[in-house]
Amino acid sequence: MARKTGSHSEITGPRIREAALRLFARDGFAAVSMRQIAAEVGVQAGALYLYTPDKQTLLFDLLKAHMDDLIAAWQAEPVPATPTDRLEAFVRFHIRFNLDRPDAVFLSYMELRNLEPDNFAEIEALRRHYENRLEGILRDGQAAGSIAAPDTKLAALAIIAMLTGVNTWYREGGRLSRDRVGDIYWDMVRKAVAA
Amino acid sequence: MARKTGSHSEITGPRIREAALRLFARDGFAAVSMRQIAAEVGVQAGALYLYTPDKQTLLFDLLKAHMDDLIAAWQAEPVPATPTDRLEAFVRFHIRFNLDRPDAVFLSYMELRNLEPDNFAEIEALRRHYENRLEGILRDGQAAGSIAAPDTKLAALAIIAMLTGVNTWYREGGRLSRDRVGDIYWDMVRKAVAA
DNA sequence: GTCTATAGGTCGATAGAC
DNA sequence: GTCTATCGACCTATAGAC
Known part of the structure; x- marks a missing residue:
């Protein structure tokens, strides 16, 4: 239980963030104490404040890192030639990316309300940016005649809500493989x- | 500030539940204190315990009442003749019902994790019952040849996730009327x- | 039915030793 | 870099007066 004396700065920071992510996702930001996070890492509560100015910033940094990852990962995907193929790529990407980091996804839509106004606005802007990437695909398809949505903005929101919902029920080793889930949702x- | 002396038992109970629903939805169960709820109602914290044995039961009662309402309201809807018409009725019902009580809907998917295991199991069973009503419609349509879903269970979950998502962005007096939103989602x- | 008072505990954050 | 100790505030729930 007792910590060995010594220096661990390079690994303690990331470990604090990993522990906070897991505990916030499991019990909720407000229900998790700094003491619990410290215990998970194996340090005393006071030591956390060497790595984060306060609990709020710890939450914000986790959500910010997740949104940055999401946007960068989609940006890095190959871009198929047609809007319909780009839409398929988006569907499969979103499911795969979210299933790979369920805690961060859960946190990103459950703990938005615990962000202070400025932090909230920053995360919301990133979320809208991501939604706009999908809406752009739908608009392109509409212009090309291969896609027909009564309202591209609502269609983008509806598709994202539907795809993100996979995280609430999918279990590794269950009835369906990830690829099969991707097939069904696509x-x-x-x-x-469809036009 | 000081309460007038007197008896108010018939109205205090419901007012406590209304205040708790609003505050839990706004700030989260763990972040709201019994003192805050009491202040909202205009009584002292100790008086709350005349109406609920504890904070956990207060949360459970709110979620249970919401799920019971939801299931009873859908049960009370007229039943169109064809599966496709029943599906349309479900889509419009779900959007309308959820937009009428955003706080209860928000609470019902945000605070499940704050329920103790037995309470959680009871709410989950009600949620599955509701999902199964939709899946039944999809199965009927599949059998009749008017509906084709690659997996009726996943289709039911996907549709509910998509429809419930309306609550996250819909604002009264915004760009679209409720009926128009119903049209677009339908x-x-x-x-x-579609088959 | 509601109040005041309080028991018994936890919290976030900081100070200062090592 | 981490620890121990602590401040001041807040929490849920209960006891007992009115």
């Missing part, structure tokens, strides 16, 4: 906005 | 599971 999305 | 759902 079938529904494709038809929902 | 268009997407209809096509998504």
Whole structure:
């Protein structure tokens, strides 16, 4: 239990963030104490304040890092030639990316209300940026005649809500593989906005 | 500030539940104190315990009442003749019902994790019951040949996630009327599971 | 039915030793 | 870099007066 004396600055910071992510996702930001996070890492509560100015900043940094990862990962994906193929890539990317980091995804839509106004605005802007990437695909498809959505903004929100919902029920080793889930959702999305 | 002496038992109970619903939805169960709820109602914290045995039961009662309302309201809807018409009725019902009580809806998917295991299991069973009502419609349509879903269970979950998502962005007096939102979502759902 | 008072505990954050 | 100790505030829930 007792910590060995010594210097661990390079690894303690990341470990604090990992522990905070897991505990916030499991019990909720307000329900988790700094003492619990410290215990998980194996340090005393006071030591956390060498790595974060306060609990709020710890939450913000986790959400910010997740949104930056999400946007960078989508940016790094290859871009298929047609809007329909780009839409399929988006569907499969979103499911895969979210299933790979369920805690961060959960935190990002459960703990928004615990952000202070400025922090909230920054995360919201990133979320809207991501939604706009999808809406752009739908608009392109509409212009090309391959996609028909009654309202591209609502279609983008509806598709993202539907895809993110996978995280609430998917279990590794369950009835369906990830690829099969991707196939099923792509079938529904494709038809929902088919011309 | 000081309360007038007197008896108010018939109205204090409901007012406590209303205040708790609003505050839990706004700030989160763990972040709201019994003192805050009491202050909102205009009584002292100790008086709350005449109406609820503890904070956990207060949360459970709010979620249970919401799920019971939801299931009873859907049960009370007229039942159209064809599965496709029943699906349309479900889509419009779900959007309308949820937009009428955003706090209760928000609470019902944000605070599940703050329920103790037995309470959680009871709410989850009600949620599954509601999902199964939708899946039944999809199965009927599949059997009749008017609906084609690659997986009726996943289609039901996807549709509910998509519809519930409306609550996150809809604002009264905004760009779209409720009926128009219902039209747009029905268009997407209809096509998504079209035969 | 509501109040005041309080028991018994936890919290976030800081100070200062090592 | 981490620890121990602590401040001041707040928490849930209960006891007992009115």
